[in-house]
Structure formats: structure tokens, C-alpha cells
Amino acid sequence: MPAEPLSRPRIVAAAIDLIEREGADAVSMRRIAADLGVGVMSLYNHVPNKSALLDGVAETVLSQIEFSDDPDADWTDRVRMQALAFRQIAHHYPRCTMVVVSRQLQSTAGLLPVERALATLRSAGFGGHEAVRILRVFIAYIVGSLLREVGVTPTFAPVHRSDLAVENVDPLLFPQVSGLAPMLVDCDHESEFEFGLGLLIQAIAVQLKR
């Protein structure tokens, strides 16, 4: 006897909670049902299958991005703010991040950030074709950065400082890696992200002036 009736949003919320608590691998229909105190099959009255549930997770997380756009700001700042807003996902829902970027959404939740980015680029003076290309570059960079931040992509800094793979490497075979081990090991994700973002924005600003 749940206090509130079962519903798609409630099920999605339970999934998000579970992912943040125990990781995406812990998600199962049975487990979520148990968390909600209902039978497994009750879920199927509100969600067609597990895949759709994960789509719901991605949509819900995406729709919570807070874009605070200032139309009067320089376009480079607006692009930067949009990228940073997107990166907030990795802070608010670190363990959902992989789910968000790996789902092929066709809902409006995924289209809104795209619409916004394209509008900003076009207002900066880029043509449609250019804007699309540039957006793709930014998306690739952002997705790749979030995955590293969230520990999916190799960081070369697995767990802790001591007994590290990177630090136990043969200096003769890998002189650079072993020499730069301390730098490879610690990574300020925010400043790394902004560094690459700055490079990209600078590069497309040059592109615009030509």
C-alpha cells in the first residue's frame, strides 16, 4: 500500500535514486519494484520495458539542466555558459551521466539544448552548416569530458595515489608516462573542462573572423 499511487515519474525517480546510490549496474526492474514496495509487474503498467525506463531517466536528468542564458552577453560567453550548464549533470547526477549520454533520445528534452546552442551560434554569425558542425564538435568534447569525469573513460588515475598503475610503470618503456605520473594522476575536472572549452571557443572565434 504505497502512500502515493504508482506512476511513471515515481518509477523514474526511484531509478535515478538507485543509480546514484548503487550505480547503473544495480538497476533492475525487480530491484526498483522492491524499492517502491510493489510487485515487479506493477511497473509494467506505467513503463513498457526497462529500456524505456532508462530513457525516462535520461530525459528527467536532461530536463533539469538549468540554462541561464543572457542574450546580451558575448556569444563566446553564452556558448561557454551552455557547455558549463550541461556539465552540471556530472555533478548533480554523476552515476546517471553514463545513462544520459548513451541514450538515443527523441524527446524534446534532448532537443532543447540543441536548439539553444544552434540559435546562439547562428546569432554569432555562423551559417547553418557551420553551426551544426561546431555543435557536433562541442557535443563530442562535452560527452568525452563527462565520461572521463565520471570514471568511464580511462583517466590513467584509477583509484588512489599509492600503488597506482601509472606510477608502477617501467620508466624505460614509458618515460613520458612515468615522468608525468603525478600530473596524470591528479586532475581538476572543472579546470580541465574549461581549458578545452576555451581552446574550442577560441578556435571557432578565429573561424568566424575569416
Place this chain on the structure above:
Amino acid sequence: MPAEPLSRPRIVAAAIDLIEREGADAVSMRRIAADLGVGVMSLYNHVPNKSALLDGVAETVLSQIEFSDDPDADWTDRVRMQALAFRQIAHHYPRCTMVVVSRQLQSTAGLLPVERALATLRSAGFGGHEAVRILRVFIAYIVGSLLREVGVTPTFAPVHRSDLAVENVDPLLFPQVSGLAPMLVDCDHESEFEFGLGLLIQAIAVQLKR
């Protein structure tokens, strides 16, 4: 009675084959054992568990990258060639790509490309700290690009030209997206990849001159 004896390489090869034929979701210990004509538990004599098997897949694919480095070439060309070599994974093993980029390897297979990239950047004149930062930017961009190419990350061009999400979007809510639908839909992955790569290389070249 298999012709050849069971071995870790043979098991990994079977896994790679299966992934390329039916996708990463199709991988199960039972299925691979069946493909090899042995009992499930026989696999565990050569591989400790499924996770280690997937690590083996990633290592094997990574170790097949062909880096053809010309030490006399301009550093910008060398960086470009290394990035393009990495991208070949997505061509040779499209469905393994997700597995490759999402495994946290500590074997030398993953370290070799890193060593090579750092050496190139340092020979170009970048300091250790800069080289590491720049490498991280490139890795993020490459990983993000490969995931799009392989269909993991949203392309905004799901399946086919007709009946597309992007093309059935409300033009009033999403004027840019619906106006640029044809460009969002078709994507020449190679030229897109090289476009962003060029932007990044140009940006870090500027960085170097300062």
C-alpha cells in the same frame, strides 16, 4: 573436442566476433562458451570473470591500432595522424568501440598511445603539465566523437531519413532544429572528426606560440 585448445586469446577473439556480429549486449559467458563448443565453466579456467574478459577485448582491440609515426613530420601532422589512427577502431571494430572506451585499463595496451602522444607534444615544445592537459582534451574529443560515430551518443539522426524525430519537430518550438534538420540528419563522420581535430590542433598551435 575443439581443434585448438581453449585459451584466453581464443576466448577473447570469440567475444570480439560475437560483439561485432550481435552487439555488446549479446555477450554472455554462456553464449561465448556455446560459440566455442565448450561448457560454460571451461571459460573460467582461462579468464577469472566476465569483466576481465571485456578488459581483454579492450586490450586486444587497442593493441591493434596501427600507429605509423614519422618523427620528421611537423608535430601538428603527427598529432593528427595519431588521432586518426585511434579513430580507426571505430571502423575496424565499430561495435567493440563502446567496450574499448568504457574500460579502465591498466595494461600497457592502453599506455602506449598515451606515451606516444605525450612524447609528440613535448617534442613540439609543450611542458609536461601542458602536454597532459592537451592530451586530456584530445582524448575527450576523440572518445566523444567515436561514441557518436558508433551511435551511442545522440546524433539527432536516429535511423533513416524518413519519419525522423528531427524532421517531425514542431518548427515553432524548435525553429533551428527543424530548419537545419537535413544537416543534422546526415553526418560524414570522417570529415566531422577531422574538422574538430583541425580546430583543436590550430588552437593548441596558437597556445604554443604564446
Place this chain on the structure above:
DNA sequence: ACCTGAACACCGTTCAAGT
């Protein structure tokens, strides 16, 4: 309309038994 248990066809992995 919503909930549910039983059942089906799967998983990864442990363990004890074989050779």
C-alpha cells in the same frame, strides 16, 4: 484501469566432481 504471482528463458558464478 491497475495490480499481481507463476512461469519461461535467460544471466554470472561457486562448488564439487571428474579426467
Place this chain on the structure above:
DNA sequence: ACCTGAACACCGTTCAAGT
């Protein structure tokens, strides 16, 4: 040393039965 079947504790989903 290597192989294996039975068993355990899981999966997602279908179906028929309940309210």
C-alpha cells in the same frame, strides 16, 4: 591442469488471473 554439470541467486518479460 583442465574440463564440466548441478545448483544458487539473480535477470526481463509474457500471460492469465485477480480487483
